[in-house]
Amino acid sequence: MTDLTQLTLKAAVDGLKAKAFSSEEITRAFLTNIEAANPVLNAYVEVTADKAIDMARASDARLQAGQGGVLEGAPLGIKDLFCTEGVQTAAGSNMLRGFVPPYESTVTANLWRDGAVMLGKLNMDEFAMGSSNETSAFGPVVNPWKSNSSNAELTPGGSSGGSASAVAADLCLAATASDTGGSIRQPAAFTGTVGIKPTYGRASRYGMVAFASSLDQAGPIARTVEDAALLLTSMCSFDPKDSTSLDIPTPDWSASVGRSVKGLRIGVPSEYVVDGMPDAIQKLWADGMDWLKDAGCEIVPISLPHTKYALPTYYIVAPAEASSNLARYDGMRFGHRAEGTASLTDLYESSRAEGFGNEVKRRLIIGAYVLSAGFYDAYYVRALKVRRRIAEDFDRVWDQVDAILTPSTPSAAFALGDKQIDPLQMYLNDIFTVTANLAGLPGISVPAGVDANGLPLGLQVIGKALDEATVFQVAGALEKAAGAVGRPERWW
Template identity: 70%
Template sequence: MTDLTNLTLAEARDGLKAKSFSSAELTEAFLGAIEAANPKINAYVAVTGDQARDMAMASDARLAKGEGGALEGLPLGIKDLFATKGVHTQACSHILDGFKPEYESTVTSNLWADGAVMLGKLNMDEFAMGSSNETSYYGNVVNPWRKTGSDQALVPGGSSGGSAAAVAASLCLGATATDTGGSIRQPAALTGTVGIKPTYGRCSRWGVVAFASSLDQAGPIAKTVRDCAILLKSMASVDAKDTTSVDLPVPDYEAALGKSVKGLRIGIPAEYRVDGMPAEIEALWQQGIAWLKDAGAEIVNISLPHTKYALPAYYIVAPAEASSNLARYDGVRYGLRVPGNDIVDMYENTRAAGFGQEVQRRILIGTYVLSAGYYDAYYLKAQKVRTLIKRDFDLAFEAGVDAILTPATPDAAFAPGEITDPVAMYLNDIFTVTVNMAGLPGLSVPAGLSASGLPLGLQLIGRPFDEETLFQVAEVIEKAAGRFTASRWW
């Protein structure tokens, strides 16, 4: 039998239905792979082996009766931002030490209802703040990819670096992730995996540790476009516990695959040609355009004039919301508590010890821009800019554009510690933050390799709640580019 961990989620689903192997065998294969690889890759911060075996046995019993949900018996990894009942949920932060919630997030509840198996909790940037997975309290995740002929470790991107690395290293069939400014699409691009940030409101945020509530959205990272489509169908739902979730039917995203893109209009925004963009990123973009043109799509040049303001506006809105959301972590009810002379002293000691440097930086920025003298000058102005960014996209879609094609990242994966300037790190999200600011769906699909043999991704941006078109177009790119898998060194 081939190594079961190398299967795609769709292949594993079909194999289980055909009784080629059992969920127990599949789960055991992944637990063995995690045991062997995790000391080197550090993708998992908690492995739930016993729970996974129990869930797999229950799945096998259902499958034997000819029953079972859409994800029956399929082992997944869960980002440490999703509440999992009785299981480590700490947003990879010291301040949530020992926290195990008494409830399950809506997204993970949906997955378990469809029969999925939980392998464990995945590493991430602390409170989802980071673009390289170097801010986790549990240490950085190592990208399964290496430059050709090099042993140097590389970052997997962030904040969903554990999710992307686990999928790329075949340590799960797929993973949940979240995206506030690019945290699904950027790590997917840097690890040769597929990731989609759905439209804001497509997936419930209930039970997901909040970073910036008007920007956060859950989505899947998987090996293929088809796998992502299967996972999103289960993750998405309306939820009475999250009033920002949208009451629209969840389509069968898998059914959108295989459709021709002939006649679709693909927008190419001039503003995404940023200064200093490497030639290989431009070449990749042109290659993507050529593939879609060959498949019958019409290429249209468009303008999104407010793109240049997206990153600065994002780094006002996101920290402002973070400073508000993270005010609840004070050492009183749960998590870390560092004693002090009085309650204020205890708050200060706990927060100073519990939050990492990047989280503290963003809380301070956010508190500053929300303070009395600066609210209008910063936060209010950033929200106005956000409206203009969304309007740019609205006009493009009103003009008949079906999807927009851009690079996913400005470069390939880099080494840990290589980028020390916070602003230089924030620039990794230059192509992705606009999508969150406008609340649109965005998908990253692997499209090629850099000169040094590292994966590079292209991004597709769609109309609100039109993830189907993104899957349809992404599959054309995927078929033209082929699959990319890391050479095993771990």
């Protein structure tokens, strides 16, 4: 039998239903992999082995009785941003270290309803602020891929670096993740996995530790487009506990994967050709266009003129919302409390100074600045107006095209420590992904090739609001044409 940990989510679910193996068997196999790999890769911040075995045995009992949900018995990893009842949720921060929620996030509750098994909590950039998973208070995550030309440890991307690394290294069948400016799609591209951010409002934000409330959205990282569709269908639902949740039915997106794309019009935005883009990324993009043409699509050049303002807009809106959301972590209401302080002001200052890392502090200072009297209109209000223009750019092209094709990232995975000295260089990693967050649109990253050093590269498909079906349809066609990018060789 194939190593159980190398199965796709769909194959594992089918095998469990056919009783070809048990949930306890596949869960133990993943726990063995985690024990061997995690000291090196640091993908999990907490492994819930006993809980996983208990959940697996309960799933096996349901499967034996001919019952069970669509994910019955499937072992998953959960990003440390999702509150899990009775299991620490720290959002990668010392500020929340030791916080054990007495409640469950809606997304994870949906997964347990459908029979999934929790292997543990996955590492992430602190409060989801980062593009390399180096801002975590639990240490950086290591990408299981290595360059042919160097032995340097590489980033798996961020903020969902633990999720991407765990899926790529066979430490779970699939994982939950979240995307505020590219935090699902960029790590997926860096690790040869599939990651989708659905339309804003598709997945409930209840029980997700907030970063930027108008941008945050949950989604999956998985091995295949079909797996991503299967997991996303389970994760999404209407939730009255989230005021931004959309009261609409969740389709079965698995049915869209493999459907013919003949006749679809695919937009290619001229603004996504950026200075210094590596030849490998340009070639991959051209290959993607050719593959879709061969599958019967029409390639349509389009313009999204306000794209150049997307990054500065994002880095005003997101920190502004973060400074508001994270104000509650002051040592009194929530979070780490400093010892030996002389006054209330001293308590606030010391608790936040000790609890937050440098990147979070940097963004909170930016956010407080752009919201302050005298700068609110000049920065924040102007950024909201530009955000509207960016969304209108997309609105204008949807009568010409059905979906948009772009690269996922401006490069392959880089070495840990490479861009830490220059935050601006780090922020440029989000250049192709932030527009979908600002406009609330669905976007998926599909592994589509490797660069000269053998590192995976991804292509991004952006779709109309609530049209994840077409996004999965196009992604499935790209996946089929590109073929597998392979798996990282085990060096750990």
